[in-house]
Amino acid sequence: MVKQERAARTRQALIQAAAAVFAEEGFVTASLSTISGRAGVSNGALHFHFANKSMLADAVEAGAAEAVRRITEAAQARQGTPLQAVVDATHGLMNGLATDIVLRGGFELAGDSTRRGESSLRAHWQRWVEDTLRRAQDEGALAEGVSWADAAQIIVAVTAGFEVLGGDDPTWLSPQNVTRFWEVILPCLAGPQSVDQLTSAGSRSLQQ
Numbered sequence: 001m002v003k004q005e006r007a008a009r010t011r012q013a014l015i016q017a018a019a020a021v022f023a024e025e026g027f028v029t030a031s032l033s034t035i036s037g038r039a040g041v042s043n044g045a046l047h048f049h050f051a052n053k054s055m056l057a058d059a060v061e062a063g064a065a066e067a068v069r070r071i072t073e074a075a076q077a078r079q080g081t082p083l084q085a086v087v088d089a090t091h092g093l094m095n096g097l098a099t100d101i102v103l104r105g106g107f108e109l110a111g112d113s114t115r116r117g118e119s120s121l122r123a124h125w126q127r128w129v130e131d132t133l134r135r136a137q138d139e140g141a142l143a144e145g146v147s148w149a150d151a152a153q154i155i156v157a158v159t160a161g162f163e164v165l166g167g168d169d170p171t172w173l174s175p176q177n178v179t180r181f182w183e184v185i186l187p188c189l190a191g192p193q194s195v196d197q198l199t200s201a202g203s204r205s206l207q208q
Contacts, residue, residue: 056162064106082136
């Protein structure tokens with residue numbers, strides 16, 4: 001049991017270190033020796049857990065996908081409308097990108113041209129936004145003339161922009177910036193019967 005716990009800790013340390021190095025240097029430039037040194041383990045220990053750099057990248061992206069799943073499920077679990085769930089999830093995603101290196105590294109890998117086609121991370125986020133906004137439209141929560149597809153394109157594009165810009169300047173990922181975006185977009189996006197029920201800063205439970 002002790003060996004298993006130690007192995008699990010080593011594996012997680014390697015994933016965290018790899019995420020940080022991938023975020024800083026990109027997939028191609030990142031070296032296994034840099035990652036093992038960042039994790040504080042030997043190259044032999046790294047190869048015991050991961051045969052190559054691609055397997056490490058896959059593990060980082062899997063960890064990031066799990067983080068996105070937790071964020072979206074938490075947003076859906078709160079008592080609120082589909083539109084509020086999208087607001088809450090964008091706040092959760094930006095906060096995660098600012099504080100969770102595995103999530104940050106996963107999105108950096110997802111945008112890396114050398115690994116294009118190997119990651120479904122951004123596609124997963126896009127599908128969730130689309131599905132949730134489709135529900136909002138079915139419930140009559142969107143403004144007249146606004147389609148769920150158009151709204152999803154704008155929201156996904158803006159969150160991708162925050163993500164990319166936040167890599168160089170973390171203030172782009174701040175709750176204040178996300179709130180300002182929603183303050184501008186919600187009056188155009190939400191129907192008059194639902195806009196007053198929405199909170200641009202995120203649900204109260206999210207702020208606590």
